Amino acid sequence: MGGRPAAGPTRGGVRVRKGRVAALVAGLVLAAVLAWPIGLLIWANGKLEHVEALSGAPGTPGTTYLLAGSDARGEGISEDGTEGARTDTIMLLHAPPSGPAALISLPRDTYAEIPDNGPHKLNTAYSWGGAPLLVRTVEGLTGLTVDHYVEIGFGGVEGIVDAIGGVELCLDYDVNDPKSELVWTAGCHVADGHTALAFSRMRYSDPKGDIGRAERQRQVIGAISAKAADPGLLLQPGDQVSLLDAGIGSLTVDESTGIIDLGRLALAFRAANGPDGVTGTPPIGNPDYRPGNIGSTVQLDPELAPQFWSDVRDGNLSPGPVGGLPQP
Known part of the structure; x- marks a missing residue:
């Protein structure tokens, strides 16, 4: 109430x-x-798996990544009979403070001074001393301090390509190469992981040998990067996990490199492969240089190479392809 x-x-x-x-x-x-x-x-x-790789040398301008493709054998991949671990893929990716990013392939047979061991083929540094010796050798060859080391097992390439559903690759001649297991009909085709791996490793049936192989390796990595950057992947969490699992599971990086650094690497790689980037090899003087009992090596042009590496460091190169075999 x-x-x-x-x-x-x-x-x-x-x-x-x-x-x-x-x-x-x-x-x-x-x-x-x-x-x-x-x-x-x-x-x-x-x-991420980490390894001590960096030399501790004073830094040089910009950010330099050393990318290595390693083959420890026993992965069910045929090749040319070489025993033990080695690296057939060696690339230097440099993002300067200003100017174009550059992705430079170093031929595995490049004649180089191996610290504490004397001159030999570049990939011998990895066989003799793993990532640390390879890093020191590349730094001595180029004058650039390596800030990040990233190594991928060859078997990982196969898994990554399969995780993204294959990549389109192009080659303008037929190939039937037993050593790499590449069987190819001239033209462009969507390649699965096994074929993409063989595509990136074949050299004995390539008229340009190691130089041609480096070109195809950059093509494979570029195709993987382009497809992995597809915005549609952002809407498919399961595919993201599968791709990361396939990729990161095959990576070994230096002791200070993390996933954010790999993201920056991916951005630098895309920039180098874009219209404003630089791709290719250092200037080559002799692709069949035979010093002593080392066998056939690739000699960088002793007159042009020093300035080339300075221009890479300072971002002074013009965008586009560089290097390649010397012109007759």
Whole structure:
């Protein structure tokens, strides 16, 4: 009596509650959107395998990545009978403070001074001393300090290509090469992982030998990068995990490199392969240089190479292809 009945919810109250619920849902969605890539990065970072590789030499301008493709044998991949671990793929990726990024393939048979061992083929440094000796050798050859070392097992290339559903590759002649297992009909074809790996390793049936192989290796990596950057991948979390698992599971990096550094590497790689980037080899003086009892090596042009590496470092090269076999 005299008391007032409890008031029911007003339309305004309903709107307030609905607004709070909408804000809560939006907040949860935002948290999920943010948490997924952050969690993915943390997971991926924990899967990286690290090795002591860097020399500790004073830094040079820009950021320099040494990329190596390693073959420890026993992976079911045929080749030319060489025993023990080695690297057939050696690339230097440099992002200067200004100017074009450059992706430079170093032929595995490049004649180089191996620290504490004397002159020999470049990939011998890896066979003799693994990543640390390869890093020191490349630094002595180029004058650039390696900031990040990234090594991928050859078997990993196969897994990555299969994880993204294959890549389109092009070669303008037929190949049937037993050593690399590449069978190819002239033209462009979508290659699965096994074929892409053979495509990047074949050299005995290539008229340009190691130089041609380096060109195809850059083509394979460029095709993988382009397809992995497909925005549609962002909407497929399962595919993201499969791709990262295939890629990171085959990577070995230096002691200070993390997943964020690999992201920066990917951006530099895309820049180098874009219209404003630089790709190719150092200037070559003699592709069949035979000093002493080392056998056939690739000699960089002793007059042009020093300035070439300075221009890479300082971003002074013009965009486009560089190097290659010397012109007759």
